[in-house]
Amino acid sequence: MTAADPAPVRTRDTVPAAPGRRPMTVLVVSQALGGAGMAAGITVGALLAEDLLGSTGLAGLPAALYTGGAAVGAMTVGRVSQHRGRRPGLALGHGAAALGSVGVVAGAAAGWTALLLTALFVYGAGSVTGLLARYAGADLAPPERRGRATGTVLLATTLGAVAGPNLVGPTGAVAAAYGLPRLTGPFLLAAVAYTAACLVLLLWLRPDPMAVARARAAATGPAPPSDGGPAAKKAATVPGPGQARVATGPEETDTETDTGASRTPSGRPGRRRPSGVVTGATVTISAQLVMIAVMTMTPVHMAAHGHSTQAAGTVIALHVGAMFLPSRLSGSLVDRLGAPPVAVASGVVLLVAGVLAGLLPPQGFAGPAFALVLLGIGWNLALVSGSAMVTEAAPPATAAAVQGQVDVGMSLAGATGGMVSGLTVAGAGYPLLAVAGGVLAVAVIPAVALRGVTGRASA
Numbered sequence: 001m002t003a004a005d006p007a008p009v010r011t012r013d014t015v016p017a018a019p020g021r022r023p024m025t026v027l028v029v030s031q032a033l034g035g036a037g038m039a040a041g042i043t044v045g046a047l048l049a050e051d052l053l054g055s056t057g058l059a060g061l062p063a064a065l066y067t068g069g070a071a072v073g074a075m076t077v078g079r080v081s082q083h084r085g086r087r088p089g090l091a092l093g094h095g096a097a098a099l100g101s102v103g104v105v106a107g108a109a110a111g112w113t114a115l116l117l118t119a120l121f122v123y124g125a126g127s128v129t130g131l132l133a134r135y136a137g138a139d140l141a142p143p144e145r146r147g148r149a150t151g152t153v154l155l156a157t158t159l160g161a162v163a164g165p166n167l168v169g170p171t172g173a174v175a176a177a178y179g180l181p182r183l184t185g186p187f188l189l190a191a192v193a194y195t196a197a198c199l200v201l202l203l204w205l206r207p208d209p210m211a212v213a214r215a216r217a218a219a220t221g222p223a224p225p226s227d228g229g230p231a232a233k234k235a236a237t238v239p240g241p242g243q244a245r246v247a248t249g250p251e252e253t254d255t256e257t258d259t260g261a262s263r264t265p266s267g268r269p270g271r272r273r274p275s276g277v278v279t280g281a282t283v284t285i286s287a288q289l290v291m292i293a294v295m296t297m298t299p300v301h302m303a304a305h306g307h308s309t310q311a312a313g314t315v316i317a318l319h320v321g322a323m324f325l326p327s328r329l330s331g332s333l334v335d336r337l338g339a340p341p342v343a344v345a346s347g348v349v350l351l352v353a354g355v356l357a358g359l360l361p362p363q364g365f366a367g368p369a370f371a372l373v374l375l376g377i378g379w380n381l382a383l384v385s386g387s388a389m390v391t392e393a394a395p396p397a398t399a400a401a402v403q404g405q406v407d408v409g410m411s412l413a414g415a416t417g418g419m420v421s422g423l424t425v426a427g428a429g430y431p432l433l434a435v436a437g438g439v440l441a442v443a444v445i446p447a448v449a450l451r452g453v454t455g456r457a458s459a
Contacts, residue, residue, distance in 0.1 A: 023140055023212070024149070026204045027133060028156040030094070033197035034130045035160030037097055037190035039320060044168060045120065047299060047309065048104075048183045052113060061422065065117055066124025069100075070411035073125030077132050078404015085208035086136040089400070090129050091201040097126025098194035104187045109180050123187075126194065128411060130157055131383075135403045138391045139209035142216070144335065147388055151331025154384070158324040160193060161317075168313040183309075210400060217396045276393025280386040281406045282448045283343045287382030288410040290350055290437040293417035293424075294357055294375055295319060298368060300422075301430040305362040315369045322376025330384035340449040342385035347445035349378035354438020358431035371434070382445060 045062035053061070073093055081089030103119025106112075134150045141149030171185030180188075298319075299312035333342050353374035360367030394402040424433045 023205060023207065023209060024137065024152065026200060027137055027140075027153050027209075030090070030197040030200045030205075031130060031133055031153055031156035032159035033193045033200065034094060034097070034127075034133075035157035035320075035324070036163055037094075037101065037160070037193040037197070038127050038130050038157070039161045039163075039186065039190075039317075044183045044186050044299075044309075044313075047303070047312075048108060048116075048181075050300065051181075051183065052108065052111070052116060061117070061419065062120050065120040065415075065418075066100075066127060068411065068415035069121035069124030070128035070414065071408045073128040074132060074404050074407035074411055076125070076404075077129055078401050078407070081132075081210060081404070082398065082400035086133075086139065086210045086400070087201055087205045087208050090133055090136065090205075091198045093126045093129025093132065094194045094198035094201065095126065097123055097129065098191050098198065100124070100126055101187045101191035101194060105175075105180060105184045105191070108184045108187075123190070124411075128407060131410070132404065132407055134383075134387055135391065135400070136209040138387070139213035143392075146391060147331035147334035147384065148328060149331070150384055150387055150391075151327035151329070154324050154327035154380070158321055158327075161320040161324060163317075166313065166317050169310050213399070214396065276389045277402060277406070279448055279451075280339070280389025280393065281409055282386075283346070283382050283389070283445050284386035284406065285409045285413045286441060286444045286448075287346060287350065287379050287386070289413035289417045290354070290441045291323075291375055291379040291417075292414040293421040294354060294434050294437050295372065296418050297421045297425045297430055297433060298357070298372060300425065301362060302368055307365070311365060315365070315372050318369050319372035319376045322373040323380055324376075326377055326380045327384060330381050333381075334385055334388045339385040339388040342381050343389075343449035344446040346378050346381035346385065347442045347449075349374055349381060350441035350445070351438040353378055354434045354436070354441070358434035358438075362430075378441070385449075 045066065049062045073096065077089045077093045080092055100119045100121070100123025104116060104123060107114075107116030107119050134153045137149040137153035138146045167189060168186055171189050172182035173185070175185035175188055176182050295316070298315065299309075302312045302315065303309070330342060353371050356374065357368065357371035360371060362368060390403060390406050391399075421433055424436075
């Protein structure tokens with residue numbers, strides 16, 4: 001096995017190229033549990049920091065911390081998944097998120113700011129797992145159905161993510177009953193939910209999705225770098241010129257392939273990234289930056305105009321639902337039309353969302369709710385289309401690591417958006433933040449997606 005070959009994913013199961021429904025069902029269950037945990041930081045993280053730190057300008061710090069932590073988590077989970085498989089990688093992430101949730105509760109209860117902020121970082125490092133799981137869904141599907149498989153995994157997150165913000169009041173009452181700050185209630189829920197998600201994956205995710213993807217690559221040959229469009233799906237079914245091998249032992253199966261290594265013009269293995277990875281990464285990173293910046297400060301903006309914490313939680317619940325509910329539709333659009341048109345649409349939707357969030361009267365409930373729903377839909381279109389570009393273009397030999405690096409970029413963008421959002425609102429106001437975010441999205445995402453298509457056509 002050369003340096004460019006993937007590390008074998010070891011499992012005691014057989015590794016069929018068509019694994020059946022069980023692995024996807026397990027992913028769906030774990031995503032639903034993880035979604036409930038993820039919603040805690042989104043809903044009350046900024047409010048908790050504002051209470052403890054006493055500054056609106058620092059209210060974006062929790063988003064910066066847990067999205068900064070997500071950068072570390074994405075890299076770690078990606079590397080573990082590359083060498084050990086998706087099951088241990090995703091389970092590790094959920095376990096870290098559970099530990100971070102417990103730390104947030106302890107830090108807030110003790111009034112210990114350092115512990116709270118450190119725990120938010122750990123919480124973020126684990127919570128990124130919910131997004132990385134979309135690649136595990138794609139591993140389980142043939143090329144022509146990867147968009148829908150990605151959408152199915154993301155859609156499952158909705159079950160918990162929508163319920164989580166609506167439980168701010170009840171979980172807050174539970175926390176208060178035990179003498180804890182009410183805003184720590186959602187993090188109590190997160191600790192339980194992430195622990196359950198970790199156990200579900202460790203016990204039942206078999207065969208490992210990474211091993212399934214490599215078995216399919218060994219059987220059919222590598223997919224050519226592409227934009228995730230229909231032509232790519234058809235081409236992916238044609239065996240490539242590389243050689244693959246599958247070695248099976250009596251108790252475990254090692255699936256190894258050297259067909260996906262990225263090569264330089266000289267033919268030697270290299271670190272060159274296909275253009276589809278760069279294009280897809282730019283689409284998802286830009287959308288993440290805009291979405292985190294606007295979403296993080298919306299509860300603070302609503303509270304400043306007389307809305308209750310429960311009202312803000314309901315708006316965030318609607319937003320989170322819009323982030324994931326359209327996933328199956330977005331995936332189907334990618335499978336049918338290709339990723340670039342869907343990416344272009346995402347930029348337009350994000351523009352409309354930003355303008356409405358900034359200009360609609362904040363005293364009413366309907367305006368912020370409608371704007372945040374559109375913000376979630378635009379983000380979803382960008383995430384699914386950008387992920388399709390990355391999945392199709394990433395070499396199989398390093399796919400999980402490359403995908404982790406893309407999500408590192410998303411996490412860093414989120415950290416930047418979270419920090420800048422609080423400072424921008426404190427200095428210039430929420431309307432400017434929202435409108436500027438929409439303009440940035442429509443200026444960057446469609447241009448990058450269309451330029452990627454033009455570049456591949458002229459190549």
